Amino acid sequence: MDIFLQLISSGFLVGGIYALIALGFVLIYKATNIINFATGEFMMIGAYIFYSLMVYLELSPFVGFPLVIVCAALLGALVERLILRHMLGQPNISIIMVTIGLSSILLGLAEMIWGSSFRSFPPLFPRKPIILGEIVLRSNLFYGFVMAMVVVAVFLIVFKYAKVGVAMRATANDQVAAFSMGINVKTMFTISWAFGAIAASLGGIIIGNIGGVQPTLGHIGLKIFPIVILGGLDSIIGAVIGGFIVGIVENLAGGYLDPYFYGGVKDLAPFIVLLFILFIKPYGLFGTKEIERL
Amino acid sequence: MSILCVDDVSLAFGGLEVLCDVSFEVNEGEIFAIIGPNGAGKTSVLNIISGFYRPKKGTVFFKGADIGHLTPDKRAAQGMSRTFQNIALYHGMSVLDNIKLGAHSHLKTGLMGGLWYWGAAHREEMALRKKIEEDIIDFLEIETIRKQPVGSLAYGLQKRVELARALAMRPEILLMDEPVAGMNAEETEDMARFILDIKEEHNITIVLIEHDMQMIMDISDQVLVLNFGQKLTCGTPDEVQKHPEVIKAYLGREKNQ
Amino acid sequence: MYIGDFKETYASDQAVFVNTTSRFWLGVLFVLLAVFPFVVGDYLLFMANLIGITIIGAVGLNILTGCAGQISLGHAAFIGVGGYTAAILSSRFNMPFLLCLPLSGCMSAAFGIIVGGPSLRLKGMYLCIATLSAQLILEFVFVHWESMTGGIRGINISPPQIFGVVLDNDFKFYFLTVTLVIICVTAARNLFRTRVGRAFIAIRDRDISAELMGISLLRYKTYAFAVSSFMAGLSGCLWVNFLKTVTPEHFPLLESVRYLAMIIVGGMGSILGSIFGAVFMTVVPEGIKSILGLLVSVFPNAMSFLFPLQQVIFGLLIVIFLVFEPHGLAEIWRRIKNYFHLWPFDH
Numbered sequence: 001m002d003i004f005l006q007l008i009s010s011g012f013l014v015g016g017i018y019a020l021i022a023l024g025f026v027l028i029y030k031a032t033n034i035i036n037f038a039t040g041e042f043m044m045i046g047a048y049i050f051y052s053l054m055v056y057l058e059l060s061p062f063v064g065f066p067l068v069i070v071c072a073a074l075l076g077a078l079v080e081r082l083i084l085r086h087m088l089g090q091p092n093i094s095i096i097m098v099t100i101g102l103s104s105i106l107l108g109l110a111e112m113i114w115g116s117s118f119r120s121f122p123p124l125f126p127r128k129p130i131i132l133g134e135i136v137l138r139s140n141l142f143y144g145f146v147m148a149m150v151v152v153a154v155f156l157i158v159f160k161y162a163k164v165g166v167a168m169r170a171t172a173n174d175q176v177a178a179f180s181m182g183i184n185v186k187t188m189f190t191i192s193w194a195f196g197a198i199a200a201s202l203g204g205i206i207i208g209n210i211g212g213v214q215p216t217l218g219h220i221g222l223k224i225f226p227i228v229i230l231g232g233l234d235s236i237i238g239a240v241i242g243g244f245i246v247g248i249v250e251n252l253a254g255g256y257l258d259p260y261f262y263g264g265v266k267d268l269a270p271f272i273v274l275l276f277i278l279f280i281k282p283y284g285l286f287g288t289k290e291i292e293r294l
Numbered sequence: 295m296s297i298l299c300v301d302d303v304s305l306a307f308g309g310l311e312v313l314c315d316v317s318f319e320v321n322e323g324e325i326f327a328i329i330g331p332n333g334a335g336k337t338s339v340l341n342i343i344s345g346f347y348r349p350k351k352g353t354v355f356f357k358g359a360d361i362g363h364l365t366p367d368k369r370a371a372q373g374m375s376r377t378f379q380n381i382a383l384y385h386g387m388s389v390l391d392n393i394k395l396g397a398h399s400h401l402k403t404g405l406m407g408g409l410w411y412w413g414a415a416h417r418e419e420m421a422l423r424k425k426i427e428e429d430i431i432d433f434l435e436i437e438t439i440r441k442q443p444v445g446s447l448a449y450g451l452q453k454r455v456e457l458a459r460a461l462a463m464r465p466e467i468l469l470m471d472e473p474v475a476g477m478n479a480e481e482t483e484d485m486a487r488f489i490l491d492i493k494e495e496h497n498i499t500i501v502l503i504e505h506d507m508q509m510i511m512d513i514s515d516q517v518l519v520l521n522f523g524q525k526l527t528c529g530t531p532d533e534v535q536k537h538p539e540v541i542k543a544y545l546g547r548e549k550n551q
Numbered sequence: 552m553y554i555g556d557f558k559e560t561y562a563s564d565q566a567v568f569v570n571t572t573s574r575f576w577l578g579v580l581f582v583l584l585a586v587f588p589f590v591v592g593d594y595l596l597f598m599a600n601l602i603g604i605t606i607i608g609a610v611g612l613n614i615l616t617g618c619a620g621q622i623s624l625g626h627a628a629f630i631g632v633g634g635y636t637a638a639i640l641s642s643r644f645n646m647p648f649l650l651c652l653p654l655s656g657c658m659s660a661a662f663g664i665i666v667g668g669p670s671l672r673l674k675g676m677y678l679c680i681a682t683l684s685a686q687l688i689l690e691f692v693f694v695h696w697e698s699m700t701g702g703i704r705g706i707n708i709s710p711p712q713i714f715g716v717v718l719d720n721d722f723k724f725y726f727l728t729v730t731l732v733i734i735c736v737t738a739a740r741n742l743f744r745t746r747v748g749r750a751f752i753a754i755r756d757r758d759i760s761a762e763l764m765g766i767s768l769l770r771y772k773t774y775a776f777a778v779s780s781f782m783a784g785l786s787g788c789l790w791v792n793f794l795k796t797v798t799p800e801h802f803p804l805l806e807s808v809r810y811l812a813m814i815i816v817g818g819m820g821s822i823l824g825s826i827f828g829a830v831f832m833t834v835v836p837e838g839i840k841s842i843l844g845l846l847v848s849v850f851p852n853a854m855s856f857l858f859p860l861q862q863v864i865f866g867l868l869i870v871i872f873l874v875f876e877p878h879g880l881a882e883i884w885r886r887i888k889n890y891f892h893l894w895p896f897d898h
Binding site: 344345365367371387398403411416420 | 560561564565741742747748749756760761762765
């Protein structure tokens with residue numbers, strides 16, 4: 001029972017961090033209908049930039065975070081303007097493939113710049129683990145979770161109340177109508193990419209702080225897919241719930257099954273769950289079946 | 295004798311009632327027109343007939359049998375063919391291949407036969423080409439464009455290629471969704487002539503949706519009027535034109551202008 | 552010079568190689584393919600085999616993704632299934648190569664159908680993610696089902712034997728590869744002259760109206776997955792017999808991406824494009840490698856850039872082609888051909 005509670009609670013914390021990364025995907029999908037396969041690489045780049053600022057320039061984290069946010073926003077906006085802008089109106093397959101190509105470029109660049117070796121962050125948070133009754137929570141995980149939740153909350157508030165958030169929601173709902181209401185839809189696309197990149201790279205910093213950073217960190221980005229399929233592609237709340245579910249499933253599978261398979265089940269479990277869901281509900285758990293017209 | 299019978303059909307998307315208790319019968323060899331204002335549910339009727347939408351209630355009989363359980367492709371194989379409001383040609387293929395695609399259910403080549411090709415598949419393709427050239431390309435006067443990719447064609451020609459594809463299905467009933475929408479007077483006249491020829495020479499029953507009142511009244515044998523998903527009336531063009539409800543709901547508006 | 556066509560039968564109008572000129576060049580190609588192994592060295596023979604094996608895989612993926620419009624991120628895993636089937640059959644059951652080959656294809660096809668069957672209900676990105684899951688699950692199985700796959704150490708096999716001839720070097724293997732490439736390319740081309748190929752393209756272009764035209768989506772999507780993964784299986788079987796070993800790291804997700812890159816660079820939906828793509832994507836990394844090799848004298852650690860540089864270039868190629876040349880090398884080839892069509896009297 002102890003182990004069970006322990007697994008569930010650390011799964012919950014990891015899930016909160018996943019939710020932030022999934023948010024980076026959902027923000028882009030919601031406004032532009034683009035499946036961004038490079039979310040994981042945005043995350044990895046964010047983590048590396050933060051690492052460089054901390055280690056090479058020896059800046060304080062309070063300077064580092066805003067700088068990473070600026071860099072990520074620039075990266076996201078640049079990608080949208082230089083690549084995705086040209087893909088408007090292209091078939092879905094091509095757009096998916098462009099983002100896959102992008103992820104390959106970012107992965108290669110990161111390895112050329114920072115090398116393939118594993119780097120760990122200088123300590124950000126107090127090292128003392130958090131103890132709740134019989135449950136012991138790693139401090140990096142706990143503070144990372146708190147940070148992720150704060151960022152998610154900020155995004156939710158921006159989306160709900162700020163002018164730019166309302167404009168983004170309008171664009172997501174109906175591009176033509178938003179356009180005729182005087183919203184610059186193309187700018188909204190750029191902003192969504194910037195926001196998506198920010199969310200992903202902040203997630204990357206948190207993940208990097210827990211487990212270190214290397215170019216393949218972006219593979220964690222693949223976990224977005226089980227999360228968004230669970231939570232619905234375009235729902236922010238769905239992404240948060242999906243994140244928690246995936247975090248918990250993963251931890252339980254890792255804790256109970258990994259010993260039998262010599263590792264690996266932990267990362268695989270969400271995808272098995274995902275396949276089951278798709279077999280039963282082809283549009284995901286909360287996805288809506290579109291009414292198709294002829 | 296009725297070839298197609300739509301009996302008491304209702305359709306809803308969520309809470310939105312699209313069709314409500316619509317019934318009508320189409321007789322063999324006639325031109326049956328469906329008219330009504332935008333959003334009246336005309337295209338939905340065609341979609342239910344061809345099996346793309348499942349009705350909430352009601353049945354569709356084709357050649358006397360209930361076809362409610364059949365998927366669209368099975369209905370096509372039974373002799374039901376269709377053209378679309380927004381042209382649905384395959385832009386990755388030439389005109390000829392688009393037309394050949396229409397003959398899909400009449401061909402037999404399977405996966406293995408296709409991979410091997412020589413022999414049966416080759417003979418079948420050649421016979422198909424001959425039939426299409428003689429019966430359809432010649433009839434619709436599209437000889438010069440047969441090798442062109444469909445994307446490069448003018449709108450009126452695309453509509454004609456779509457008709458050619460529908461004819462290649464050798465249908466017993468042809469469902470046409472706004473065949474002359476967006477065409478100029480000359481193209482409309484051509485299309486009307488083709489429709490009449492199809493009915494008379496090929497003996498194909500035609501169900502068509504159209505907004506061009508003059509053409510409807512000229513060529514159709516029966517007219518069904520829909521408004522807000524409900525059947526207003528159904529009868530010959532003369533009867534329909536005189537029907538007070540119709541004048542009020544649809545034609546009347548034009549008179550006032 | 553080619554001037555015009557006069558055709559008297561529908562058969563001659565619909566032939567793949569419509570005139571004497573194109574048939575002449577086809578003949579030249581066959582002669583070159585036959586002479587090639589006798590005049591080149593070991594390295595080029597090795598590369599030729601590699602390219603041939605890749606072509607078969609790329610043609611398979613192009614049928615599924617380029618022609619039938621079903622995006623797959625699991626192609627490398629299907630190639631892996633074929634490879635492992637071949638390795639297991641030959642190392643455990645001593646099965647002759649000529650039996651292993653079709654059986655590996657069938658095994659992959661079976662997996663393809665299992666993954667692709669539900670694709671009737673999955674669209675676009677949902678299918679993409681389902682195939683991604685299949686890729687990850689199969690990778691896991693390759694690594695963890697040690698009793699069958701040999702885990703990360705993999706399986707070693709002895710060279711294949713056909714009609715008493717042991718194909719123990721690249722020269723002998725070349726003829727097997729070329730034969731299979733010709734068979735697969737011809738079969739794929741044939742398919743698109745019949746209703747099956749037309750149905751694939753119709754499903755890609757507008758799946759809903761395709762169904763109203765009498766095409767059973769379930770059947771033809773399953774066909775597309777079956778043909779595609781059958782070829783993947785053949786490719787895998789050849790690959791394993793060529794290298795005489797199979798390990799899980801041959802079939803990672805990255806390899807699936809590489810195959811997708813191939814068909815994009817070559818030309819989606821074009822059989823010729825798959826060939827161009829496979830050649831291009833095999834030659835380019837080798838080119839990078841040799842350039843870096845030259846640089847080693849100046850920068851001793853140049854080789855450590857090999858992998859990331861390949862990554863960047865793959866990605867750039869995908870992006871550049873999709874943005875500027877979405878129909879790929881096949882389209883460029885067509886333009887060049889048209890240019891020389893009436894050359895030098897093109898005005």
